[in-house]
Amino acid sequence: xxxxxxxxxxxxxxxxxxxxxxxxxxxxxxxxxxxxxxxxxxxxxxxxxxxxxxxxxxxxxxxxxxxxxxxxxxxxxxxxxxxxxx
DNA sequence: CGTATGACGTGCA
DNA sequence: GTGCACGCCATAC
Numbered sequence: 374x375x376x377x378x379x380x381x382x383x384x385x386x387x388x389x390x391x392x393x394x395x396x397x398x399x400x401x402x403x404x405x406x407x408x409x410x411x412x413x414x415x416x417x418x419x420x421x422x423x424x425x426x427x428x429x430x431x432x433x434x435x436x437x438x439x440x441x442x443x444x445x446x447x448x449x450x451x452x453x454x455x456x457x458x459x
Numbered sequence: 460c461g462t463a464t465g466a467c468g469t470g471c472a
Numbered sequence: 473g474t475g476c477a478c479g480c481c482a483t484a485c
Binding site for chain 1 (some may be wrong): 464465466467468469
């Protein structure tokens with residue numbers, strides 16, 4: 374566990390329900406606005422269900438991937454926020 | 460220390 | 473609008 378990862382998890386857990394953050398936003402909040410690659414990398418390696426990693430999506434509005442499966446992420450987003458993904 | 464990988468982002472065809 | 477290629481940062485080997 375590195376400081377970077379801890380920061381990422383900390384920020385992601387702070388994401389309120391009904392809201393989503395892009396990897397870029399999280400990376401920026403972590404202090405590395407250009408480290409969105411690493412952000413995704415860390416979240417990918419992270420399998421802690423306590424982390425609201427499903428609230429983190431891509432800048433395009435795509436959900437990207439998910440450690441439990443993109444389907445789960447999509448469903449969770451639908452129940453939490455995304456009722457109608459444009 | 461150097462190389463390879465990845466839940467990404469942006470640019471071009 | 474979709475698909476391909478390049479660049480970015482951090483982690484793992």
